[in-house]
Amino acid sequence: MANPPSGAYRDTSHPIYEELQASAEFQDLRKRYRGFAIPWTIAFLVWYMTYVFMSNWAHDFMSIKLVGNINVALVFGLLQFVTTFGIAYFYAKHSQRHLDPLATELRERFERERKEHGA
Amino acid sequence: MSQQVLTSTLFFAVVLLTVGITVWASRQTKTATDYYSGGRSFSGFQNGLAIGGDYMSAASFLGISGAIALYGYDGFLYSIGFLVAWLVALLLVAEMLRNAGRYTMADQLAFRMRQRPVRTAASLSTVVVSIFYLLAQMVGAGALVALLLGVDDQMIKNIVIVGVGVLMIFYVTVGGMKGTTWVQIVKAVLLMAGSLLITILVLAKFNFNLSTLLGAAAERSGKGAAFLEPGLQYGVTLTSQIDFVSLALALVLGTAGLPHILIRFYTVPTARDARKSVLWAIGLIGAFYLMTLVLGFGAAALLDTGEGSKVLESGGNLASPLLAEAVGGGEGSTGGAVLLALISAVAFATILAVVAGLTLASSSSVAHDLYKGVFKKDQVVTEKDEVRIARVAALVIGAISIGLAIPAQSLNIAFLVALAFAVAASANLPAIIYNMFWSRFNTRGAVWSIYGGLISAVGLVIFSPVVSGEAGLITSMDFAWFPLKNPGIVSIPLGFLLGYLGTISAREPHSEEFYTELEVRALTGAGAEGASQH
Numbered sequence: 001m002a003n004p005p006s007g008a009y010r011d012t013s014h015p016i017y018e019e020l021q022a023s024a025e026f027q028d029l030r031k032r033y034r035g036f037a038i039p040w041t042i043a044f045l046v047w048y049m050t051y052v053f054m055s056n057w058a059h060d061f062m063s064i065k066l067v068g069n070i071n072v073a074l075v076f077g078l079l080q081f082v083t084t085f086g087i088a089y090f091y092a093k094h095s096q097r098h099l100d101p102l103a104t105e106l107r108e109r110f111e112r113e114r115k116e117h118g119a
Numbered sequence: 120m121s122q123q124v125l126t127s128t129l130f131f132a133v134v135l136l137t138v139g140i141t142v143w144a145s146r147q148t149k150t151a152t153d154y155y156s157g158g159r160s161f162s163g164f165q166n167g168l169a170i171g172g173d174y175m176s177a178a179s180f181l182g183i184s185g186a187i188a189l190y191g192y193d194g195f196l197y198s199i200g201f202l203v204a205w206l207v208a209l210l211l212v213a214e215m216l217r218n219a220g221r222y223t224m225a226d227q228l229a230f231r232m233r234q235r236p237v238r239t240a241a242s243l244s245t246v247v248v249s250i251f252y253l254l255a256q257m258v259g260a261g262a263l264v265a266l267l268l269g270v271d272d273q274m275i276k277n278i279v280i281v282g283v284g285v286l287m288i289f290y291v292t293v294g295g296m297k298g299t300t301w302v303q304i305v306k307a308v309l310l311m312a313g314s315l316l317i318t319i320l321v322l323a324k325f326n327f328n329l330s331t332l333l334g335a336a337a338e339r340s341g342k343g344a345a346f347l348e349p350g351l352q353y354g355v356t357l358t359s360q361i362d363f364v365s366l367a368l369a370l371v372l373g374t375a376g377l378p379h380i381l382i383r384f385y386t387v388p389t390a391r392d393a394r395k396s397v398l399w400a401i402g403l404i405g406a407f408y409l410m411t412l413v414l415g416f417g418a419a420a421l422l423d424t425g426e427g428s429k430v431l432e433s434g435g436n437l438a439s440p441l442l443a444e445a446v447g448g449g450e451g452s453t454g455g456a457v458l459l460a461l462i463s464a465v466a467f468a469t470i471l472a473v474v475a476g477l478t479l480a481s482s483s484s485v486a487h488d489l490y491k492g493v494f495k496k497d498q499v500v501t502e503k504d505e506v507r508i509a510r511v512a513a514l515v516i517g518a519i520s521i522g523l524a525i526p527a528q529s530l531n532i533a534f535l536v537a538l539a540f541a542v543a544a545s546a547n548l549p550a551i552i553y554n555m556f557w558s559r560f561n562t563r564g565a566v567w568s569i570y571g572g573l574i575s576a577v578g579l580v581i582f583s584p585v586v587s588g589e590a591g592l593i594t595s596m597d598f599a600w601f602p603l604k605n606p607g608i609v610s611i612p613l614g615f616l617l618g619y620l621g622t623i624s625a626r627e628p629h630s631e632e633f634y635t636e637l638e639v640r641a642l643t644g645a646g647a648e649g650a651s652q653h
Contacts, residue, residue: 008233009629017636020645029642034556037210045371048203052367055196055349056360063348068330069337073192073349080199081405087206088401095394103390103643110645 016113020106029102036094044087051076122456123268129464130264134286137302137471141290144298151502152651154295154509155222155483156385159650163392165304167399170383172303173476174201174374174400175310175407176252177259177469178536183408184442185435186533187415188424191336191346193353194415194435196363197533198408200370205404207548208375209397214390215555215641216381221648223480224381224547225488228554231633232562235493240569242488244546245378247573248539249481250520252379253474255535257283257524259436260470262532266433267440267463280524287474288517291482292510299475300386306472311407313465317439317458318410320446321417332413335420346419362603366537369607373540376547379480388650418442434531440466478520482513529592531585537605538580545572545610549618555641557622558634564622572614579606 020026054062055073062073148154161169179201186194220226225241260283261276268275290298325332337346345351353363374380384393418438422445424430430438440462444450447458486509491500527535549568553560579601584590588597603609640646 008235009633010229010231010234014636014646017639017645020639020643021635026639026643030638033642041207041210044203044206048199048371049364049367051199052196052364056354056363059348059350059354063344065344069333069344069347070330071344071347074195074333074347077192077195077199080203081409084203084206084401085405088209088398091210092394092398095391100391106639106643107645110639110643 014114016110016117019113020110023106025102025106029099029106032094032098032102036091036098040087040091044083047083048080051080122459125456126267126460126463129460130467133464133468133471136305137286137290137468140301140305141294141298144294144301148295148297150651151222151506152648153297154506155487156382157296157300159386159388159648161300161386161392161396163387163395164399165300166383166387166392166396167403168307169300169303169386170380170396170400171403171407172305172307172310172472173379173383174404175307175469176473176536177256177263177466178532179407179411180310180314180469181259181263181436181439181466182533182536184411184414184418185430185433185438186352187412188418188422188430188438189435190352191340191342191416191419192349193351195412196349196353196367197370198411200367201374202401202405202408204371204374205397205401207372208380209394209401211555212375212381212551213384213393213397216551217384217387217390217393218644218647219555219637219641220385222382222385222487223484224378224551225484225492227637228550228565229488229492230637231554231630232565232627234496236562236566237569238488238492240566241547241550242484242493244542244569244573245484245488246481246516247577248376248378248542248547249477250516250523251535251539251542252377253477253520254524254527254530255532255539256470256474256477257520258528258530258535259532260467261524261528262433263436263463263466263470266429266437267459276528277525280528281521283470283474284517284521284524286471287478288514290471290475291478291513291517295506296382296386296479299472299479300383302475303472306468307403309465309468311403313462314407314410314414317417317443317446317462318413321413321421321442324417324421324446329413332416332420336416339421340419340424358602361608362605365541365603365605365608368611369537369541369544369605372544372548372607372611374543376543376551377539378484378543378547379476381547381551382480382483383476385648390644390647414439414442417446421445436532478513478517481516482509485509485512485516534585534604538576541580541605541607541610542573542576544607545576545614546570547572548611549614553618553622554637558631558638560618560622560634561625561627561630563625563627564618564620567621568614568618571617572610575613576606576610579603579609 064072225238228237257280261280264279265276340346353359443462444455444459448454490508546569550565582601584599587593588599
């Protein structure tokens with residue numbers, strides 16, 4: 001890796017990072033992380049904005065009473081809570097199963113190599 | 120015992136407890152890591168509680184339940200944005216930030232970019248966001264205490280603001296992150312317990328039937344079924360509807376850019392613990408907002424909210440404390456007096472914990488980013504020196520906040536908080552997201568997005584109806600050419616756009632090269648700062 005052009009930058013670096021990034025495990029880890037985080041972020045933002053837009057412009061639909069005084073607007077709002085809890089839970093499970101083992105393995109490899117290189 | 124004596128006694132107990140915690144924590148604060156991030160030794164659960172304590176401000180506790188009590192369903196819209204926002208923090212920010220940074224938001228940018236410009240920009244936006252948020256809490260504290268003591272005396276409000284300011288300076292300079300965190304944990308427990316108690320008492324009045332509660336609220340409000348539907352507050356005109364979209368964007372994207380929330384991710388030993396803390400925080404904050412729904416509709420059902428009522432006159436802020444009095448047995452009863460004092464003390468603790476977090480975030484950034492990273496960039500700064508500067512910065516920021524809060528008392532609290540969220544979403548979030556996900560991102564992109572988001576968000580507010588014109592602060596002039604109260608719908612996309620344009624108009628090989636290290640570190644934790652050993 002080239003030296004920083006001047007003292008303007010943070011001055012630490014380690015050649016192991018390039019090697020780790022190029023490894024199949026890291027490529028896999030990135031794919032699994034982004035493959036979950038990006039689509040789900042888009043999904044919950046669209047779902048939330050749908051709720052916001054309907055609160056504004058679908059008044060008649062939101063006012064339909066379902067049970068007693070409980071209307072669509074309240075259920076829709078509470079569903080936002082349910083989906084938030086649900087997505088958080090699925091992300092935790094996904095991380096434990098598919099991300100943490102790979103991340104741990106890569107981190108251990110980093111520690112080992114750093115010791116060998118004496119850095 | 121009179122109500123004032125009881126309330127004052129409990130307030131005093133809250134102050135003593137938090138001061139005690141701070142003194143205890145100061146004995147365990149030795150290094151810079153202790154001061155800035157509590158030695159990174161908190162567990163995920165502890166930090167989850169502390170995040171809750173940092174996030175559930177007086178604007179949430181008093182403001183949302185009050186807004187529901189007055190506007191019905193539209194008050195609930197706030198809490199949904201505040202909660203969903205945590206998914207942005209969980210999925211995109213918390214873990215990677217924990218691995219990439221050390222003490223402040225700027226650290227993860229400075230990881231691969233030119234130190235001086237990015238640290239200056241990030242520090243400035245940290246201080247601006249924190250001060251808006253601080254003003255909201257301090258103004259709220261003054262109004263709350265004056266209302267609770269039943270005196271509408273400007274002098275007493277000013278004394279309370281100075282008192283809160285002095286306390287927050289004390290927590291932060293003496294207790295550092297460790298003291299602040301424990302104050303927030305205690306507050307979160309008090310707030311959850313207090314809210315749960317009142318929620319159960321309210322529900323018991325309606326045989327635990329939500330529909331009956333809603334029906335009673337709709338009837339007593341005098342607005343009928345419309346009280347349970349969206350639109351009373353925001354649905355009036357097309358402008359107010361667009362304003363609501365703008366607010367919703369700021370709420371959902373602002374949380375993950377709030378500096379006092381971001382630095383909480385550094386207080387745990389690993390990224391996994393950072394994830395766990397956000398999961399706990401989502402559970403706590405979600406449960407809390409569900410309770411504010413019951414508190415708000417409960418207040419509408421059980422209290423007088425019409426013309427001349429205390430709830431209406433306080434802008435809704437007194438709905439929860441008065442509701443506690445009502446379910447405790449009503450005015451004049453012992454149960455009512457005890458619950459009113461208890462909930463007021465909880466609200467006071469809530470304010471104290473939040474202002475401490477804000478002061479810590481901004482003073483850390485001044486010391487670590489501006490002093491060490493910019494002014495003394497080419498010199499060696501010892502840890503002791505850095506922490507000393509952080510303490511001085513806390514003192515100065517506290518003093519400035521006191522000085523600004525006293526004349527700012529006519530500002531609406533919810534507006535100030537929404538503005539802080541809008542600035543955080545426009546100036547901070549684009550830089551954080553680009554930095555983590557886009558290898559090409561560089562110094563110019565970061566600087567453009569931070570300054571662009573910051574200036575456009577604050578600038579648009581200056582030209583909004585909040586500041587000038589009939590309903591503004593300055594009624595004698597009208598320069599409100601921007602029709603919305605919340606700038607988010609313009610300033611957030613602008614922050615992202617400027618980050619993009621700045622980046623593609625410059626090449627910075629160093630930043631692209633070091634993205635390798637940043638990305639590996641962020642995703643695996645290889646080389647990340649560990650917990651301090653002692």
